[in-house]
Amino acid sequence: MRVFIDHGDRTDRNKARLKYLLDAWGFDKFLGEVEKRLARTSTACR
Secondary structure: OHHHHHHOOOOOOOOOOHHHHHHHHOHHHHHHHHHHHHOOOOOOOO
């Protein structure tokens, strides 16, 4: 959730959803940012 809070558009209540950040970034970029924050890689979703 921290990735969305830091990078998602929360100004428009109708667009303040994680799905819009995923549409803009793509899953790989989003997962890369999550992995960077967790300091480990995830193999479950790849």
